[in-house]
Amino acid sequence: MKNDNLIQYIFSIADNALILGQRLSELCGHGPSLETDIAMTNMALDLLGQTRSYFQYAAKLTGEDKTEDDLAYLRTERQYRNVLLVEQPNVHFGYIITRQFLFDAFHLLLLQKLQNSTDETLSAIAKKSIKEVSYHFRFSSDWMKRLGDGTEESHAKVQEAVNNLWTYTDELFHNLDSDNEIITQGVGVDLSELKDSYYEKVKEVLTDATLVIPETKYFQKGGKKGIHTEHMGYLLADLQYMQRTYPNMKW
Amino acid sequence: MKNNWPLWEVFVRSKNGLEHRHFGSLHAADAEMALENARDVYTRRNEGVSIWVVESKHITASNPDDNGEFFEPAQDKVYRHPTFYDLPDEVKHM
16 A cells, blocks of 8 residues: 555554544433533544544545545555554543543653654644643543542542553553654654653543552553453444445445 | 422623623522533633622512512602713723
């Protein structure tokens, strides 16, 4: 495929937004209250909007007769490059907020760098998305503090979520070999550079939220190389069902 | 989640130069959450440039039983209505 490295790089950003957006959209009509339900699905729509911009660009780069839908719906599990964090299931509200918070903190740092990309399209998408993602980060940080510094039950639940999900944070900062060229060209972001500011930011909020920062030394990885957790297959089954069952179906 | 959060009234300014108008109400634990909820519930499609929230209990409302004395003055005092002025066409929002 033409431009393969760049397309793969775009997947590594866009798939995070797609899969997290899909997870959040599962909450439509199931949020804990009307207000939070709307807030979550609102974020889902933001993320799907961003995904579309990335995929439209990637589809064009293939030089083939592909559309954004082909890229979203017709790849196999191994071809999705999202991190493991975003595919984790909606266990409970505290879990959803923690997953969101751990991703938002990263997402914001990434976009702040990506807006300086030498690739004009990527830079433009990043600039456009920053406003949305700043709000996501504000929303999820506020909720971390409410839940962490809330009741005994909310504190225990969100602490457990932090402990479980922490193991997926390190993967956010892994660069793949195939991305090296893209990074040297100034098109992509060197993720390892974001790591310190990320943990600093995250720890600040967790401390405010009276939560304990896990001391895990062992981290999960694999999503970026297409090796996903057992949750991914079910998620894709939902996501891809229509296009797989009725190929080329249109609304 | 048992929703025992207090009720808040939401006022949104649609664009600069216009006044804040009542858009509706929602539940939130505190003012900051009310503001964020209002943003998500009422302004996610570019409906506004500014939001006010106020806890509903702080609003003092007129009693419907008093509607007679409050809202039904005698109709024969035309001088109470500023209908004797010619408004220039350029004046908007009057």
